[in-house]
Amino acid sequence: PLAALADLAERHGGFLVVDEAHATGVFGPGGRGLAAALEGRGNVVALHTCGKALGASGALLSLPAVLADYLVNRARGFIYSTAPSPLMAAAVREALRVVADEPWRRSRLAELVSFTGEELQRQLGVAPSGSQILPVMIGDNARSLKIAAQLRQGGFDVRAIRPPTVPEGTARLRIAITLNLEESQIAAIIGLLALSLREHAA
Numbered sequence: 252p253l254a255a256l257a258d259l260a261e262r263h264g265g266f267l268v269v270d271e272a273h274a275t276g277v278f279g280p281g282g283r284g285l286a287a288a289l290e291g292r293g294n295v296v297a298l299h300t301c302g303k304a305l306g307a308s309g310a311l312l313s314l315p316a317v318l319a320d321y322l323v324n325r326a327r328g329f330i331y332s333t334a335p336s337p338l339m340a341a342a343v344r345e346a347l348r349v350v351a352d353e354p355w356r357r358s359r360l361a362e363l364v365s366f367t368g369e370e371l372q373r374q375l376g377v378a379p380s381g382s383q384i385l386p387v388m389i390g391d392n393a394r395s396l397k398i399a400a401q402l403r404q405g406g407f408d409v410r411a412i413r414p415p416t417v418p419e420g421t422a423r424l425r426i427a428i429t430l431n432l433e434e435s436q437i438a439a440i441i442g443l444l445a446l447s448l449r450e451h452a453a
Contacts, residue, residue, distance in 0.1 A: 268296045276304030282350040305346035370441040387424040395422040401447045
């Protein structure tokens, strides 16, 4: 779908900006994100957040040279911001090296995400998303807070995401699957979630 969106933008003289926040280091060839296949297209900008999988801070832009030159000279937010520290730049560079040189991390995460999808289907009847970021739709703000609190009491750091971050009536829990988890922990959190959903039924 990204290629089709890029084609549509090109037909109308526009740019496609792809937010790779949760894809950098996880999806695409070499962990380069979902827009990696569009690299080199003159109307595609990929924004890579360094504070997620890379474990640093800041962001990177992959974009045509002419647009990079324009932003360096015209983007007030960039021009009048303090430059990132050399230490952080080195941390990002090392994180990118790890992403490139250790593909087993992406493979293992994919296994955990697949297992999570199976558990969600088995225990909750929820179709897997294929992403390491799993939204569990709750709807009601108070209910989402109660369920999140119960999960935290069980030892799992799950947050309730509520308005204004999301539209009114769409409060949800966000579960993030990382390499720090094992299958047994994932099964436990989904089991506790199923129990909590029953206890705090709408």
